Amino acid sequence: MCGIAGLIGWTGTENQISDIIKKFQSSLHHRGPDNKGHWVSKKEMISLVHTRLSILDLSKSGNQPMHSSCDRYTISFNGEIYNHLEIRTILNSYKKNIFWKSTSDTETLLESFSILGIDETLKIIRGMFAIAVYDKKNKEINLIRDRYGEKPLYLLKLKNQIFAFSSDIIAFSDIKEFSLSLDLQGLACFFQRGYIAAPLSIWKNVKKIMPGTKTTISLGKDRKYYLSKEEKYWSIKDNAIYGQKNLYQGTYEEGKKDLENLFFEILKGQSLSDVPLGIFLSGGIDSSLIAALLKKISPSNIRTFSIGFENEMYDESKYAEAVANHLKTEHITLHAKSADALRLVEEMPKVYSEPFADSSQIPTTLLSILAKKYVTVALCGDGGDELFSGYTRYIFANNSFKYFTMGPNLVRHTLSRIIKMFPPEVLNSFGKYLKVNRLGDRSYKASEIIVSQNLEDYYDKLISYWPNETIVSTKNTIKYEFSKELGNIENMMLADQLSYLPNDILVKGDRAAMSQSLETRSPFLDHHLSDFAWSTPLEWRIKNNKGKHILRDILYKHVPKKLIDRPKQGFGLPVNEWIRGPLKDWAINLVDKKNLPKDGFINGELARKILNEHLSHKRNWDYRLWPILMWQQWNIERGNIK
Numbered sequence: 001m002c003g004i005a006g007l008i009g010w011t012g013t014e015n016q017i018s019d020i021i022k023k024f025q026s027s028l029h030h031r032g033p034d035n036k037g038h039w040v041s042k043k044e045m046i047s048l049v050h051t052r053l054s055i056l057d058l059s060k061s062g063n064q065p066m067h068s069s070c071d072r073y074t075i076s077f078n079g080e081i082y083n084h085l086e087i088r089t090i091l092n093s094y095k096k097n098i099f100w101k102s103t104s105d106t107e108t109l110l111e112s113f114s115i116l117g118i119d120e121t122l123k124i125i126r127g128m129f130a131i132a133v134y135d136k137k138n139k140e141i142n143l144i145r146d147r148y149g150e151k152p153l154y155l156l157k158l159k160n161q162i163f164a165f166s167s168d169i170i171a172f173s174d175i176k177e178f179s180l181s182l183d184l185q186g187l188a189c190f191f192q193r194g195y196i197a198a199p200l201s202i203w204k205n206v207k208k209i210m211p212g213t214k215t216t217i218s219l220g221k222d223r224k225y226y227l228s229k230e231e232k233y234w235s236i237k238d239n240a241i242y243g244q245k246n247l248y249q250g251t252y253e254e255g256k257k258d259l260e261n262l263f264f265e266i267l268k269g270q271s272l273s274d275v276p277l278g279i280f281l282s283g284g285i286d287s288s289l290i291a292a293l294l295k296k297i298s299p300s301n302i303r304t305f306s307i308g309f310e311n312e313m314y315d316e317s318k319y320a321e322a323v324a325n326h327l328k329t330e331h332i333t334l335h336a337k338s339a340d341a342l343r344l345v346e347e348m349p350k351v352y353s354e355p356f357a358d359s360s361q362i363p364t365t366l367l368s369i370l371a372k373k374y375v376t377v378a379l380c381g382d383g384g385d386e387l388f389s390g391y392t393r394y395i396f397a398n399n400s401f402k403y404f405t406m407g408p409n410l411v412r413h414t415l416s417r418i419i420k421m422f423p424p425e426v427l428n429s430f431g432k433y434l435k436v437n438r439l440g441d442r443s444y445k446a447s448e449i450i451v452s453q454n455l456e457d458y459y460d461k462l463i464s465y466w467p468n469e470t471i472v473s474t475k476n477t478i479k480y481e482f483s484k485e486l487g488n489i490e491n492m493m494l495a496d497q498l499s500y501l502p503n504d505i506l507v508k509g510d511r512a513a514m515s516q517s518l519e520t521r522s523p524f525l526d527h528h529l530s531d532f533a534w535s536t537p538l539e540w541r542i543k544n545n546k547g548k549h550i551l552r553d554i555l556y557k558h559v560p561k562k563l564i565d566r567p568k569q570g571f572g573l574p575v576n577e578w579i580r581g582p583l584k585d586w587a588i589n590l591v592d593k594k595n596l597p598k599d600g601f602i603n604g605e606l607a608r609k610i611l612n613e614h615l616s617h618k619r620n621w622d623y624r625l626w627p628i629l630m631w632q633q634w635n636i637e638r639g640n641i642k
Contacts, residue, residue, distance in 0.1 A: 003051040004132055005026030005078040005171050008141055008163040008217055009225035010045055018048055020175055024049045030474040031514045039074055046134050046141065048076040051388045053517055055080065055377060058274050061102035068110040071138050075593040077106050078167055079129030082269030087124065089116050094632040108317035118142060122233045126269065126526055130167060139219040146547025148525045149211030149502030152510060161224040163217055169201060170353040184474040187601060190464045191311045191627050194357035194486040195503045197478045211502050240494050241485050254541060259532060260554050266526045267294050267406045275376035278303035280367060283319025284549050285555055285564060286381025290463050290523055295327050305371045307336055307363050311574050322563050334370040340367065341573060342582055348630060348635035351515045357503050357627035359575045363505040373517040382505050383524030386496045387533040389489060389547040393462065398488045401458055404450050412450050419447040441620050456482045459492055465627055471602050490537060510524045576622040580615055587611060590632035595641050
């Protein structure tokens, strides 16, 4: 795993270029502490920068930027190509007597670009990657991001057709020549969803390269560079529609066997490493399946890692330990105290660079700190929920949508107003007698979604932190991509794979791990597995209102059912309690008038109102307060708040 960066069209002095390169390398050091390199072509106004975390071929032969043997291509590459040995076999059949200088997947990529071409290479590679490759013949640079967006890639456009790119947006922040201004649409997206969805970023002139996309920047006849093409080389949406129209033709038992064999194939590729490798093990279905199947094919002892908390509601460690004991892995648990997590709260903007408000960022960072003590690569279960209908909200939304939206608009709006006539704290108290937790909060949420006009609107309201134009005046313009060719649950899965997965789940994992110079790999995000998942009928994924049916059945062959069957817990923290307790003074200070004025980017008066309601137990507003607090803490890190 590595950090990449570069300049395109920069005509400054050698000292300016050298200074920017040094700042890039310093900003990206955590992503690649083992080596740093750069390549500059003053004639073509191209600079490529690289910081290396050595995973395959630990020798200097794997250092980057790297040049192809034909001298046409120069690459700065972040990621892993899991099938690069198979690709070498293919290339050797096309061209005899290839002299391989290393065992790195970077060299494999370069030779494949030279022999097969970039587009053909993208069709056959399996992996996670952010690639910057300069083509000397065509005088263009291609910026390429993997299919699901596991690896980040930011593009900055400056005046006079000058561009810069980087693995981390923080690399642009301390360079005086780069003028950055806040993007209010990005901010609106953050407050609605807790993350900033691609292609938006927190800065107006910085965009995220979209997953599955190749962006080409070409040198024009006027000696200036222009963004000439943005091409989708792989589409999740097209893949989903095709899969649902061309369902798996075999029996369920045949499908189960084919899926298990596919997992074995994927894990053989993703366990390829020249450094120690382990597994993040929660004891849930996804991570337990990865551990169980890798145990079957790995001759070496497997290290697994989990994290536990004092509050039993958020402690999954006992489940992970039970699975680990059954599989006989070398299991290590961090029994974290609240103080351990609280110490990290103020550090989150350093880890995430952009405002980010998924509170499980903290345990993910703690887990990464633990794992890095023992390994350099860790497998994780990211993507299993989105591909195999693991979220309970899919089932809830599908079952409730027709009831919540079946009446006329006037009736539904009237009912919404009636619900809001009752104070939430009264409904919460009444709910205790009915043994319904947070009845008031749930009722008020229902009052918001009951007025939805369609499934897309319904789902948007269901999962949003803040409604559009409530806490900020700008509207979030990023929409979910629902298709008339898919069912309700499939559409929600698609929406999550296009937005929540790459912009929340994968960002959370990548930034937390890379802050510790740890590489994480997600076997569920192999695109062949995606093809299979989308070709399964719904009843293979959901049975008796429980998701991941086919995954459960495979796992039960290797791990006793009693160790796995339990309600989905998630990877969260008692933020609700913390804001009323140890984080109270911190929260009050962040929303104080001096730090959050009435006329700022967000509504300071509303922020203070909901904090007071939360502290007085009138409402449980933790899910709306956390984005505010993370935004303010990000401003402290940027020096905007003293």
